[in-house]
Amino acid sequence: MLTLSRWKVTAVILSVIFGIVFTLPNLLPQKTLDALPGWVPHQKLNLGLDLQGGSYLLYEVDTDALRAERLTNMVEDVRTTLRNDQIEFGELGEAGGIVRVRITDPGKVDQAVSLLRRSIGGPLAGAIGGRDTNISNRGDGRLELSFVPEAAKADAAKAVDQSIETIRRRVDAMGTKEPTITRQGVNRIVIQAAGESDPARLQAVIGQTAKLTFQMVDETVTPEDMAAGRIPPGVMVIPSAEAGRPPIPVAKRALVTGEDLVDANQTFDQNGAAAVGFRFGGSGARKFGDATTRNVGKRFAIVLDNKYISDPRINQPLPGGSGIITGNFTPESAAELALLLRSGALPAKLNLEEQRTVGAELGADAVRAGTISLAIGAAAMFVFIILAYGLFGTFAAIALFVNVLLIVGIMSMTQATLTFPGIAGLILTLAVAVDANVLIYERMRDEAAAGRSPMSAADTGYRRALVSIMDANITSVISALIMFSMGAGPVKGFAWTLLIGVFTSLFTAILITQVLIGWWFKAAKPKKLPIA
Amino acid sequence: MAWPLIRLIPRSTHFRFVKWAPVAAIFSALLIVGSGVSFFTQGLNLGIDFKGGVALEARMPTPIPTSELRTALAGFGAHDAQVQPFGSPNSAMIRFLPEAGQNPNQAAVDLEKKLIQRYPTMTIPSHSAIGAKVSGELLGKGFMALGIALALMLAYIWFRFGLSYGTGAVVAVFHDIVLTLGLLSVLQIEFSMTSIAALLTVIGYSMNEKVITFDRLKENLRKYKTTPLREIIDLSENERLSRTIITGTTALLALGGTMFFGGPVLFPLVFTMTFGIIIGTYSSVYIALPLILVWGVKRGEEEATPIKLGAGTRP
Numbered sequence: 001m002l003t004l005s006r007w008k009v010t011a012v013i014l015s016v017i018f019g020i021v022f023t024l025p026n027l028l029p030q031k032t033l034d035a036l037p038g039w040v041p042h043q044k045l046n047l048g049l050d051l052q053g054g055s056y057l058l059y060e061v062d063t064d065a066l067r068a069e070r071l072t073n074m075v076e077d078v079r080t081t082l083r084n085d086q087i088e089f090g091e092l093g094e095a096g097g098i099v100r101v102r103i104t105d106p107g108k109v110d111q112a113v114s115l116l117r118r119s120i121g122g123p124l125a126g127a128i129g130g131r132d133t134n135i136s137n138r139g140d141g142r143l144e145l146s147f148v149p150e151a152a153k154a155d156a157a158k159a160v161d162q163s164i165e166t167i168r169r170r171v172d173a174m175g176t177k178e179p180t181i182t183r184q185g186v187n188r189i190v191i192q193a194a195g196e197s198d199p200a201r202l203q204a205v206i207g208q209t210a211k212l213t214f215q216m217v218d219e220t221v222t223p224e225d226m227a228a229g230r231i232p233p234g235v236m237v238i239p240s241a242e243a244g245r246p247p248i249p250v251a252k253r254a255l256v257t258g259e260d261l262v263d264a265n266q267t268f269d270q271n272g273a274a275a276v277g278f279r280f281g282g283s284g285a286r287k288f289g290d291a292t293t294r295n296v297g298k299r300f301a302i303v304l305d306n307k308y309i310s311d312p313r314i315n316q317p318l319p320g321g322s323g324i325i326t327g328n329f330t331p332e333s334a335a336e337l338a339l340l341l342r343s344g345a346l347p348a349k350l351n352l353e354e355q356r357t358v359g360a361e362l363g364a365d366a367v368r369a370g371t372i373s374l375a376i377g378a379a380a381m382f383v384f385i386i387l388a389y390g391l392f393g394t395f396a397a398i399a400l401f402v403n404v405l406l407i408v409g410i411m412s413m414t415q416a417t418l419t420f421p422g423i424a425g426l427i428l429t430l431a432v433a434v435d436a437n438v439l440i441y442e443r444m445r446d447e448a449a450a451g452r453s454p455m456s457a458a459d460t461g462y463r464r465a466l467v468s469i470m471d472a473n474i475t476s477v478i479s480a481l482i483m484f485s486m487g488a489g490p491v492k493g494f495a496w497t498l499l500i501g502v503f504t505s506l507f508t509a510i511l512i513t514q515v516l517i518g519w520w521f522k523a524a525k526p527k528k529l530p531i532a
Numbered sequence: 533m534a535w536p537l538i539r540l541i542p543r544s545t546h547f548r549f550v551k552w553a554p555v556a557a558i559f560s561a562l563l564i565v566g567s568g569v570s571f572f573t574q575g576l577n578l579g580i581d582f583k584g585g586v587a588l589e590a591r592m593p594t595p596i597p598t599s600e601l602r603t604a605l606a607g608f609g610a611h612d613a614q615v616q617p618f619g620s621p622n623s624a625m626i627r628f629l630p631e632a633g634q635n636p637n638q639a640a641v642d643l644e645k646k647l648i649q650r651y652p653t654m655t656i657p658s659h660s661a662i663g664a665k666v667s668g669e670l671l672g673k674g675f676m677a678l679g680i681a682l683a684l685m686l687a688y689i690w691f692r693f694g695l696s697y698g699t700g701a702v703v704a705v706f707h708d709i710v711l712t713l714g715l716l717s718v719l720q721i722e723f724s725m726t727s728i729a730a731l732l733t734v735i736g737y738s739m740n741e742k743v744i745t746f747d748r749l750k751e752n753l754r755k756y757k758t759t760p761l762r763e764i765i766d767l768s769e770n771e772r773l774s775r776t777i778i779t780g781t782t783a784l785l786a787l788g789g790t791m792f793f794g795g796p797v798l799f800p801l802v803f804t805m806t807f808g809i810i811i812g813t814y815s816s817v818y819i820a821l822p823l824i825l826v827w828g829v830k831r832g833e834e835e836a837t838p839i840k841l842g843a844g845t846r847p
Contacts, residue, residue, distance in 0.1 A: 050797075058666065200641065352637045353666045359657035362589070369795040376789030384785055388778055390536030421726045424790055424801050428733060431783035432740070435775075438782070439744065441538075442775045449543060468747040471692065472740040478684050479736035483729055486677045491729045498733070531538055 004518040012515045015507065019405030022413050043412045048419035048493050051367050053360030054194035055202060059350040061163055061187045063156040066348035067097070067147075070155065074099050074120060074133075074145060076253050079234060081119050087112050091142075092233070103141040113137060120145060159347040160187055167191065169343035170205050189350070199357045209305045209349050210340035212258030214288070217299040217311055221249040241307040242328050248311055250301050255291040257345075260284025264341035266334040267324060274329040276338050278322060285321025293317035302327075304337070370423035377427045378404065385434055389441055391530045392517065396437040399512040403433050406504040407497070416500065419493030429501030432476060436509035439472075440465040441531055448532040457529055458517060462510070469510070473502050541774045549769045549817055550762050550825060556818035560707060567714020576717050579724035580660060582674070584667035585629040586610075586640040588659040592651065595621040608646045610639075619796035636661035674728040681732055682706065685739050693746050696827040701742040704820035708738045708811045715807055716800075726801045734808025737783070741816040745772050749821065753829070761828065765821045776813060783809050 025033055026044050033042060049056055071094045078101055082089050089112075091102040103112045113135060121133030132151035136144050147155075164181055167189065171179050179193035179202075193202055218235045226237055226249060239247045262281035269275045280288045291300075292314050301308040302325050309327040329337070358366075381400065386393040407426060411418055418426075444461030452460060476498065483495035520526075580587045590596060598615050605613040605626065613628035630639035640661040648654055662670075682702055690698035709731060716723055749768040756764060787809075790802045 060665075203637070351663075352635070352661075353663040354661070355637045355640070356660040357658060359655075362657035366795070366797065369793060369798070373790035373794045373798070376793060377786040380785035380788060381782055384782055388537045390538075393536060420797055421729060421801055424787075424794065424798055424805070425729075425733070427786050427790055428737075428783065428805060431779070431786040432737070434782045435740070435779040438775050438778045442778075445538075445774075446771070468744045471743040471747060474688060475685060475739035475743060476736045478688065479681050479732040479739075482677050482681050482684070483732050486673050491725050494726070494729045498736075531536055 004515060004522075008511060008515055012512050015406060015512075016402055019402055019409045022409030023405045026408060026412060041413065043415060045408065045412050045418050046415040047363070047367070048417045048422070049192060049194060049356070049363075050358050050420045051363050051370070051418065052194055053358050053363035054192065055199040055358075056354070056356040057191040057193075057199075057203065057206065057352060058184070058354035059163075059189045059191070059206070060353050061156070061160050061189065061347075062349040062351055063152075063159060063187050066155065066159050067152060069348075070147065071097065071099060072252070076234065077120055078116065078145065080253070081115060082112065085111075085115055087115070097146055099145040101143050101145075103143065106141055109137065109141050109143075113143065116143070116145065121147070121151075156187055160189065162347045163350065164189055166344050166346050167206050170339065171202070173339050173343055174201070174205055188353070199355075203352065203355070205336065205340070207350055207352060208340055209346045210258070210337075210343075211305055211345040212261070212341055213254035213303045214256045214291070215250040215252075215254050215301050215303055216291075216295060217301050218249045218251060219299065225249075238301070238303060239307055241304060241309050248301060248308060250303065250308070254303075255300065256280065256284055256288045258341055259345070260287065261341055264338040266331060266338045269324060269326050273326065274331040274334040275327075276325045276329070276334050276341065278325065278341065280321035285319075288321050289317060289319040293319070366420045370420060374423060374427055378430060381430060381434060385437070389437075389531050391520070392437075392441055392513075395513045395516040395520075396434060396441075396509070398516065399437065399508040400430060400433060402512055403430065403501075403504050403508040406508065407501055410500050410504065411497070416496050417493045418497065421491065422493040422497040425494040425497040426501060429498055429505060432472075433501070433505030433509050435472070436465075436469045436505060437513055439468050440510070440513070444529060445532050448529050454526050454529045454532075455521060457532070458521070462514060466510070469506070473506060476502050538774065538778070541777065545770045545773055546766075547770055547773070548766060550765050550822055553818055553822035553825075556814075557822070560711075560815075560819065563711055563714065564707065567710050567717065570714055570717040574717060574720070576713065576723040577720040578671075579722045579727075580627060580662050580667065581724040582667050582671040583629070584636065584662050584664040585627060586636050586643065586659070586661045588626045588640065588644065588647075588656050589618060589623065590626055590647065591623045591655050591657055592653050593622065594653070596624045598624060601626075604647075604650055605643075608643060610643055623796075625796075636663055670725060674725065677728060678709065678731055678735070681735050682709075685735065689739075689743065689746070692743075693750060694829065696824055696829050697746050699827065700820045700823035701739060701746070703823055704742060704815040705735055705738050705812075707819055708734060708808060708815050711811050712804060712808050716804065721800050721803060724800065727804055730801045730804035730808065733805055734812060737805075737809055738812030738815065741776070741812055742820045744775070745769065745816055745821060748772055749824075761825055765825055769817055769821060776816075780809065780813050 022041050022043075025042055028036075036042070075092060075094050078099060079092060082101070082103075087108050088104040089101050090104055091100065093100060103109045117131070117135050120135070121131055132147055132154075134144075134146050134148055138144055160183060164183060168181055171181070171191070171193075179191055182190050184190050191202075191206065193199075218232070221231065221235060223246065225231070226247070231237060231249065234252050235249050236252050237247045237249050260280050260283065261278055262284070263277075263279045265277050267275050267277040279285075296314050296317060299311050299313045301311040303309070309325060312326075325337075378400070382397045385396050385400070389396060407429070410416075440461050443465040444457050447457035447460045447464075448454065480495045480498040480502065483491055484499065590601075596615075596617070598617065601624065602613065602615050605615070605628070609631075610626075610628040611631070613626055616625045616627075617623070618625040626643075628639075628643075630636050640659050644656050644659060647656065682705060685705065686698045686702040688698075689701050712731060712734060715721075716727065745768060748771055749765065752764045752768050752771075753761075756767075759767075784806060787802050787806050790798055791806060794802055
């Protein structure tokens with residue numbers, strides 16, 4: 001094994017060059033780095049949020065609320081469909097995920113079933129000709145409608161995808177520095193924003209559903225009716241977005257929704273107060289135009305996330321599909337609402353389940369503490385191993401130094417995240433790397449004591465120790481992989497550092513010391529191992 | 533010649549490790565009982581990762597008036613708030629559970645505002661809020677990871693060495709985990725997600741120790757076919773002694789810097805790892821190998837697969 005084949009020497013030299021080249025950007029001042037030509041690696045270590053400061057937000061898409069909303073819409077769709085075809089019905093309602101309705105005229109049951117089958121729900125994603133709704137006839141004119149289970153799943157998945165897109169649009173519009181937005185599990189979204197971004201503003205922009213609807217105010221319902229709870233079917237009472245205004249009754253079905261918006265921006269009304277200007281495109285403009293033409297003189301409510309912002313009277317038809325929303329806005333809040341409307345509503349409510357914020361200053365403290373710890377730990381190891389094994393210890397220390405270069409180099413190149421716990425992982429990795437050398441050297445001593453010549457003892461030492469080293473490192477890989485698969489954020493970084501470290505350690509502790517000892521054997525032709 | 537220092541360690545030692553194993557077993561059993569008592573009476577000091585709630589780090593240019601802050605927090609509606617010094621007197625970690633139904637994130641934001649109003653020089657460099665749902669899952673996941681790690685290690689050692697080795701190693705590593713958890717419970721050191729990472733690292737390191745001794749034991753079993761198992765275990769441990777001392781010292785030296793200069797964030801992690809390394813080394817010598825003696829190993833199998841031994845092996 002100690003024969004210095006050309007590939008071993010080449011591999012060692014290449015790895016040292018690789019380590020230096022990819023570690024260097026971390027040590028150079030930014031100005032020098034910028035001045036370097038483009039082909040030189042420029043990537044520095046990718047520091048985790050706990051080291052550079054930033055926010056980690058974990059949202060859960062409220063798929064239950066989404067389902068509840070879809071069921072409410074189904075009830076309204078059934079009502080409108082049956083009414084339009086003048087089929088009489090009663091006992092319409094929803095319970096336990098099933099919409100029930102009773103067709104009063106037994107002769108029209110079949111007609112109702114085929115009508116509902118055509119007009120309720122939509123095609124099922126991923127299944128040709130499949131529908132997302134089940135309709136069953138329970139006899140006695142009773143019909144039951146429900147979503148097929150696959151539809152609920154597809155719905156949730158779609159909602160998560162849409163939410164991620166929407167969040168990305170919103171965050172991009174804010175100009176925040178490259179946050180990463182990833183899906184986690186089935187219905188969770190993780191947002192990691194580094195640096196000086198304001199976490200409170202980020203949360204305000206991300207967390208708001210921003211669902212805009214225009215709904216007719218039902219002026220037949222008096223405040224007395226509302227107080228007594230006499231609300232006609234198809235009407236709901238919604239609170240005001242501002243304190244001090246009474247709740248109002250509105251039609252459950254929206255005239256137009258924010259989905260049809262093509263533009264929104266901050267503007268001012270004729271009195272100079274901040275407002276949000278909006279414009280509908282294509283079909284949205286037509287729907288808005290038709291609705292305003294049909295309802296001149298009546299009031300409609302502009303509703304954001306189930307609270308009304310204003311309830312203006314329609315003075316004339318608005319065929320252009322554009323208008324302004326007035327309310328109690330400041331220019332900033334109007335601009336923010338415009339941003340939210342432009343980037344679209346979230347398909348469902350997002351619940352913030354986990355939030356971690358680290359200030360940039362605290363991150364800098366952590367970097368400092370980590371660097372000092374690493375330096376002291378490494379220095380102590382260097383001194384100890386050289387004291388313990390003399391010349392061979394020095395070889396091990398050189399291998400250890402190259403190991404650090406390689407780990408930092410690979411982490412910089414792959415942009416793997418280095419977290420604060422990861423630094424502790426790195427330190428322990430170095431100790432385990434030294435262990436490989438200890439195993440080799442101890443084996444050499446055993447073999448020399450058993451009467452082998454120095455060369456033969458050294459050679460056998462490498463060969464025999466390899467088995468133990470492999471066994472030992474497999475256990476480390478197992479624990480690192482488990483951490484990697486379960487952990488989030490800092491723990492993942494810890495595992496990643498351990499994993500990279502295991503491989504670079506194997507390489508440096510075995511190959512680099514081997515080449516150094518080989519060279520030494522050639523030059524010194526020793527009669528005795530220096531550690532025996 | 534005293535340098536290299538390795539020469540100070542005698543070439544061959546003859547410690548009777550197995551003889552002391554019953555004493556060690558009693559010692560370990562007492563510690564396990566102690567850990568269990570602490571674990572079930574005062575439990576682990578769960579961090580918000582696992583308990584949910586809010587954690588804020590507060591800093592002031594002057595020492596933080598801890599007891600006054602506690603009173604103030606109670607006045608702000610943060611009931612049962614814990615205030616602990618965090619690294620320096622000018623820094624404190626505030627943890628509390630928001631009331632049922634209250635959003636932890638909102639609670640954190642509200643409290644932050646009130647604190648800064650009350651103490652204008654105070655800064656909040658970090659804050660976290662975790663809902664009950666996520667924290668419950670994290671706790672489950674964390675302990676599941678420990679279980680999976682143990683099972684995989686058992687499988688690996690079983691496959692590599694045989695069942696009695698695997699069981700011995702896993703019992704010893706389980707012992708390490710129980711004692712480490714026990715110490716964390718006795719000292720009430722915060723137990724968080726990174727503690728699970730530390731425990732997994734301890735499992736890896738401790739398993740490392742066992743594997744390396746097993747390698748030597750197996751080799752010696754092949755070499756000395758008629759020597760009693762008890763003596764071979766002692767021999768293998770004595771042969772491995774210098775490596776255990778050097779590697780253990782290196783690991784402790786390496787972590788020492790972090791223990792003292794890593795600051796309060798890393799302390800629980802490094803403390804757990806350091807204790808784990810010590811206990812892992814102890815359990816390799818006094819638990820894992822003696823257990824093999826208790827269960828015995830099939831030595832006939834070893835003869836069936838002789839390996840090529842080079843010239844000059846030990847007599």
